[in-house]
Amino acid sequence: MxxxxxxxxxxxxxxxxxxxxxxxxxxxxxxxxxxxPPEIPWTPDPATLKDYPDDQYETLKEVIGRRFRRDAAEIAVGNGSVELIRAFCSAVLGADDAACIKPPTFAEYEMAVRLAGARCTTEERGVAVRFLCNPNNPTGRLYTRPEVLQVLEENAKQGSYLFLDEAFIELADPRQSLAEISHENLFVLRSLTKSFAVPGIRFGYAFGTPELIEKIETVRLPWTVNAFAEAFAIEAFRHYERxxxxxxxxxxxxxxxxxxxxxxxxxxxxxxxxxxxxxxxxxxxxxxxxxxxxxxxxxxxxxxxxxxxxxxxxxxxxxxxxxxxxxxxxxx
The missing domain is CATH 3.90.1150.10 (Aspartate Aminotransferase, domain 1)
Structure with a gap:
């Protein structure tokens, strides 16, 4: 134990x-x-509850992919952003690894790193992952796109991941986002439920290379996005511009x-x-x-x-x- x-x-x-x-x-x-929040013309359909969700979430990922110009194989979905934080850490971190987390910021990064058996540090060098929340929670600091690209370049040089949490960027300035960039050292996290004011459905999504997403899909629990959450998310992405x-x-x-x-x-x-x-x-x-x-x-x-x-x-x-x-x- x-x-x-x-x-x-x-x-x-x-x-x-x-x-x-x-x-x-x-x-x-x-x-x-x-x-x-935008008004979304969606009503829960109880009939969707009689079947398991499609655990591949192909339709949902295709809808997200069209919105962000990403392939479905580059998209992960989960029961809120926290599930994807933990799945990412479980997939890429081990007992000998360290992750750079600079406080104050979202506490679940540290939790996920430690549960994966790795350690946390504020040092940027010699780490497997650097966490960056943009805009930061709780300070609200918003890094510009060039600033984040510079951080990504620095991480890439040392072969480490940049975990970029953009959970609030849709309510700040999405022009600073890196969601459309495919890079082997980049993982971008998003949250639909904050933007559309539906935290009760628990839905998060993320972008990475197909190889990284496959690792995350391997450790992610099956069927964590329920049928109602999936149906709402599909409709919400169709009205994303609102x-x-x-x-x-x-x-x-x-x-x-x-x-x-x-x-x-x-x-x-x-x-x-x-x-x-x-x-x-x-x-x-x-x-x-x-x-x-x-x-x-x-x-x-x-x-x-x-x-x-x-x-x-x-x-x-x-x-x-x-x-x-x-x-x-x-x-x-």
Missing amino acids: RDNLPERMEHGGRVRWHNTRVRGKLLDFSANINPY LEESRERIARERDWLSGRLRDLGLSYEPPSANYILLEVPTDAEVLVRRLLERGILVRDCRSFGLPRHIRVAVRTREENRQLIEALEACLS
């Missing part, structure tokens, strides 16, 4: 759990979900929210997507509790190693007003 398993990582979006423990309905600013309107509306609301936060005297990282990392004048735990008492759930960033920071999602104008009012009351 293994007794050296890492501790489970903490995530946002636990609004259902909190709703069972507080009075009234909470506003969830802890999960970075598109507040202006995300442009979402980005425009998020950018306007992000600017408004940033201005109000600045008026409160709060410092924040320059945001690029649908969330903002805030430095707060008290312990994050204290402020999170105070906000929760006012019906506002935010992301406590202590798990990112940031004890005096919270992360807030960008939501609709009226919801953002309520956040500002709650922050003003809690900080006064």
